[in-house]
Amino acid sequence: MNLIFEHGIWSWAAKAAKIQADLDEAARLRAEAEALLAQIRSEKAEAEAQAAEMLKAAEADARTLEAEAKAKLEETLARRQALAERRIAQAEAQAAAEVKASAADLAVQQAEAILTARAATQKADPLLDAAIAQIGQRLN
Numbered sequence: 288m289n290l291i292f293e294h295g296i297w298s299w300a301a302k303a304a305k306i307q308a309d310l311d312e313a314a315r316l317r318a319e320a321e322a323l324l325a326q327i328r329s330e331k332a333e334a335e336a337q338a339a340e341m342l343k344a345a346e347a348d349a350r351t352l353e354a355e356a357k358a359k360l361e362e363t364l365a366r367r368q369a370l371a372e373r374r375i376a377q378a379e380a381q382a383a384a385e386v387k388a389s390a391a392d393l394a395v396q397q398a399e400a401i402l403t404a405r406a407a408t409q410k411a412d413p414l415l416d417a418a419i420a421q422i423g424q425r426l427n
Contacts, residue, residue: 395422 402419 398422 399419399422
């Protein structure tokens with residue numbers, strides 16, 4: 288059906304060809320859009336998988352850092368506790384030494400007082416005086 292009209296009007300065949308060309312163009316554009324959609328979906332799935340992998344790695348790193356921090360904290364606490372225990376032991380030893388020294392000084396003073404009182408009533412004895420002088424040195 289090739290109808291040709293006069294005065295430059297298109298024929299039915301030309302209109303059909305134009306419509307077919309438009310349909311072909313639409314089909315090509317649709318195929319392009321579908322391919323682009325498939326590519327976008329693929330990239331989205333890849334990005335989601337990559338994000339999930341990054342999240343797993345971050346969680347693993349966080350667990351590792353937490354374990355390391357906990358170990359360091361426990362080590363620091365153990366060192367501080369040991370230091371405190373050493374300081375307490377030193378303070379106890381120093382206090383015990385001071386108590387012994389005070390007790391020895393007090394014993395020397397009391398012995399001196401007793402012996403001085405006895406010696407005052409009796410004659411002076413050079414051996415007794417020397418022994419009294421050495422008591423403080425021997426107790427310390």
